[in-house]
Amino acid sequence: MTIGTCIRLTHLTEDLQRAVDLGFDTVELYANETLRGADLRALWPRMREIIGDAGITVSGIGLYGNPLVCEETRRDLRRCIEAAPALGCGFVGTFAGALPGRCVPEAIPAFRDCFSELTRVAEDCGVRIGLENAPMNGHWYSATCNLAFQPRAWELLFDAVPSDRLGLEWEPSHQVEQLIDPLPQLKAWLPRVFHLHGKDAAIDWPRVRREGIWFGTHYCDHRFPGLGDTDWGALLRVLRDGGWQGDIAVEGFHDPLYRDDRETEGQALALRHLREALRTIGEDGEGQP
Numbered sequence: 001m002t003i004g005t006c007i008r009l010t011h012l013t014e015d016l017q018r019a020v021d022l023g024f025d026t027v028e029l030y031a032n033e034t035l036r037g038a039d040l041r042a043l044w045p046r047m048r049e050i051i052g053d054a055g056i057t058v059s060g061i062g063l064y065g066n067p068l069v070c071e072e073t074r075r076d077l078r079r080c081i082e083a084a085p086a087l088g089c090g091f092v093g094t095f096a097g098a099l100p101g102r103c104v105p106e107a108i109p110a111f112r113d114c115f116s117e118l119t120r121v122a123e124d125c126g127v128r129i130g131l132e133n134a135p136m137n138g139h140w141y142s143a144t145c146n147l148a149f150q151p152r153a154w155e156l157l158f159d160a161v162p163s164d165r166l167g168l169e170w171e172p173s174h175q176v177e178q179l180i181d182p183l184p185q186l187k188a189w190l191p192r193v194f195h196l197h198g199k200d201a202a203i204d205w206p207r208v209r210r211e212g213i214w215f216g217t218h219y220c221d222h223r224f225p226g227l228g229d230t231d232w233g234a235l236l237r238v239l240r241d242g243g244w245q246g247d248i249a250v251e252g253f254h255d256p257l258y259r260d261d262r263e264t265e266g267q268a269l270a271l272r273h274l275r276e277a278l279r280t281i282g283e284d285g286e287g288q289p
Contacts (some may be wrong), residue, residue: 005022009036020052026056059091092122115129122165130193198250201221233277
């Protein structure tokens, strides 16, 4: 397992240089909604220049928009899939999309139409697609831009597009946010997990007990690994015991304390926490993870 970080297309030089300076193993290059005209292949020489002899590789490309309703997102998602091999990676992360304001099952035909085509492109390019699991303030009865936020939805999505090129870009924070225990879920769905985001969440349980989780209550903060409710040692042990070998990309820019001027500090804390957790499970198991 390697530990990487997410870098923003809009802040490519700054974020990639930070990844080099902190000593991450990999990076996931990502954008929201569309690529805004960027040519990903043309960015690679610039990225290699910044990386120098640091040995950082690209673990994936992420594009997080709504391809079911936005044609530009759909076109750019295809461009990401086609460009991935040129950046030396075989993974693209994205949202499943949704029909805003409508329930999950109503959007499955649109998902089938969109992702049947995208998985064919992925098969031709030797790339895997991972559906990120963020609810994006939606729920079963009224989604916003991502259907792939929980297991009942995953079953419908994978039944609709039964391709081995389609899986999950999973992270525990969005399951903690839904009051789901992430560890048994990860164990059950591990064969479908292609890529993992290193982001955690912390629940304000006194507020939940007092006010519940509906009606605009702020009950959950997204945190760097080591600062939330997830036992990352136990999580990495699930990955190791399941034979999973892949990249964990720290997803920053969310932590309420370590953000903006303290973003680098938070990224360093996350990297240190995850590497220490890897060393711990290496000592507990046979060899190193």
